[in-house]
Amino acid sequence: MAVEYKLTLQLPKTDFPMKADLPIREPKLLEKWKAEDLYHQILERRKNGKPFILHDGPPFANGDAHMGHALNMTLKDMVLKSKNMAGYRVPFIPGWDCHGLPIEHKVMKELGDLAKDPVTIRQNCEAYARKYIEIQRNQFERLGVLGEWQKPYLTMDPSYEADVLRTLATIVEKGWIYQALRPVYWSTGCQTALAEAEIEYSPKMDLSVFAKFSVLESSLSKLGVSSSVSILIWTTTPWTLPANLGVAAGAGIAYGLYQQNGEHFLAATALAASLPGFAAGEPIQVLKGIDLEGIEYQHPFLNRQGKVYTADFVTTETGTGFVHIAPGHGRDDYQLGQRVGLQTLSPVDDRGCLTEECGVADLVGKYVFKANPMVRDLLRNEGKLWAEQEFSHDYPHCWRSKTPIIFRSVSQWFIDVNGFRAEALDEIKNVTWVPTWGENRIRGAVESRPDWCISRQRTWGVPLPVFYDDRGTAVLTAGQVRQVADIVEEKGTDWWFKTEAEEIAKTLGLPAGLRKGLDTIDVWIDSGASHAAVVKRRLSFPADLYLEGSDQHRGWFQSSLLTSVAVWGTAPYKQVLTNGFVVDMDGKKLSKSDAYKKPTDLLSFVNKFGADILRLWVSSQDYRDDVPFSEEIFTRVTDSYRTVRNTVRILLGNLSGFNPEKGVDRSEWSEIDLYVEAQLQDLIRTVLGAYESYEFHAVYHAVIRFCSVDLSAFYVDVLKDRMYCDAVSGKRRLAAQTVMYRVLESLVRIIAPIMPYTAEETWLMMGKKESIHLQLFPEAGEGAAHYRDRWDRLIQVRSLVNEHLEKARQQKLIGKSLEAQVTLRGSTFQENDRELLQEIFIVSQVRLESAPTLSVEVSPAGGLKCVRCWKFGEENGKHAEHPELCPRCTEAVLALNPDS
């Protein structure tokens, strides 16, 4: 009998599967979106909307997308999708950074000795970049990111390169470009400058010397001695001594004046005793480095005088406490030289051989490492050699030719940042930085940055279109750069590399006999100029938002700001949002983590969990800080996903057979319906606000809480009786369906930016014809504030009743709550609240009694159990034909079979 009655129930029914199978289901939806060209459909739908421009920072076209990319790209897409649903027109043009050393490096390794011709190298680099663009494009699309994937911007597109050159032209025009000598790592084997990434350290034997620099007589008085004194210096690169232009001492370091074998010499007190051949004992006098400043000395073998300067890079770890300064051959040396106005002397040619400028005829043409013993001999002959030592150290070598590298000055091009630094700092104030400390960060970077070295002795990049005459004088004008830009726009930058200098010069109307420069432009100019090549050309300037990792304050945010201020006089963005880095559970970066030795690539996680899980993970985190990543966190997120999915599923199940057009008017809703609908409005308000301020984790928490607390544990649970047992088209049941439909419609829209696939799956399951992503967010109506007092009391008393039901359950007095009768004493509720209370307690009977204090009593429900709805009641079983049913179920069953 009971089995038959079960068939008269309206149990939830849906084809929406409990098991998500995201790795299988998502690709099918993605195919559908692509086939429908959903992205352009959305743009068309929003064509009258206010534009919102999120400008994509180009990732480097190298390697697979990893969790860091996943974090950033997902955040971008959540911004895009939420802005779209808020009614904005949101074009998105993804981009890639294509030029640069890492790719050139990889290609050179693959090519080996074939890597001679620039054009060959460049073609291989391009192929390499295109390969990874294709890979990353598929990986990003798989995340559910919608955008102009078929027409992304590539920094190697000729049109892009042309705009990089035009940006440069404007800076040339404003006079903010200059050329200067600066020391760089130089491979004598490859005859090229190297970047740090191209250097390998390996052990090398070298000759080090201790040399005596005689203090000039004019300076002796400073030391308070009359006889001759030498400053002792130690160097591991004797060949740089011909380029010596000064000596550095540490301002706070103590130096002793010692006497040995009738000679006076100066050395740091902390090091003197460890000097080879030291036998002087205690110093005659001790001076601070600061007191030695300005002392002049005679170069040991050249007719040249130098001075002592103080510098903070001097230490007393090794040597003598004095550092010989050759501004053309060391970074510290160069900076000191710049500070005190020394020449950048670098008497070494491309092959690493000393030039005439070195001032010693015998050394000219000698390879620097061969010159070391010769310099030692020179010192000895001049009586300036204190000691020599063979020693082994880790020394930088060229990754390719394996020859030891040297520091050598070559001519480089710089942007004079001081020309517009103040303007840039002003513009920083006009930008909204999220989090706010980003402003300090970039201000610090812009304030402290030296002039921008934009030339690279590389091949894979945009050429610096400069010419040199036979005296080495540079020819670089804005007009010439613009002409090159126009040609490059048509022919690409290979043109510069494969065309003879003479022909280019002729084309540009320059005189004959010029040599073309072979430097490329720093890739930070490439990507930094995207405001010109992309935002201005294809979007709308300035962009509303840039969103990248916090390392970009010194990187792309800065290069974009500087080039934009230099060219347009304004910042390229209105707002800048940053995300932290992906770290492991202990807060350590993944590369240092024990748990994640290997890079965690995006696709393996998407294929294992699904894009929506990955995205839900992103949304669950406060990305402004570092974002922890672990299996456990993913498991937790998967649990949350199930909460949402099952909630959606039960709503769909309860809506089986519901026609939304035949919903019930609000005036007929029950108090519970009204309350839940009002809770929904509160949720919508909270969520829209959170999206507005990009606080996706607030959306996540609000949605999960709503699903599990308001819907699953309350509304859906309480309404089971109504949904399953009431007559199919009873008013109460239809009212509930009306509310559930509205809740679901809103809920799906709200989660769509975070879980685009699951939202779409649900939306289509609701019978909707067009994509969820074409929809707008729901508008927040009146919330639950006006129910607040009453419902606070209802929820509170429900919780109290649950405690007592649990106690009764532990005492085996009842099993499920419908087996109970609840007596509520001393509450403020009235007789006409009884039915509501019984419903929300999910019990069979509620009795209200007055009493001075609030108390709850639970007892087994009285009367017969209705076999259909399982509720107990004294009125049950009164109907002759249905002696096991309650009156309500009798009515419901009779309504099904009017004939019987």
Next chain:
RNA sequence: GGGCCUGUAGCUCAGUUGGUUAGAGCAUGCGCUUGAUAAGCGCAGGGUCACUGGUUCGAGCCCAGUCAGGCCCA
């Protein structure tokens, strides 16, 4: 070494201008249900608010220092 930032239950997050016994969801444990069932419901346990010191009648919140971690420099 310097600049910027972070540290609240196992996990993810709340925590108003300092003000009762620091909250939520998930996870865990125990029970119920078997009409959301590879589901659902209830109850319970769980925190030295990184640490130390200070200001205050009162500090998770303000100040100083320490430790741990991150990004960027050197």
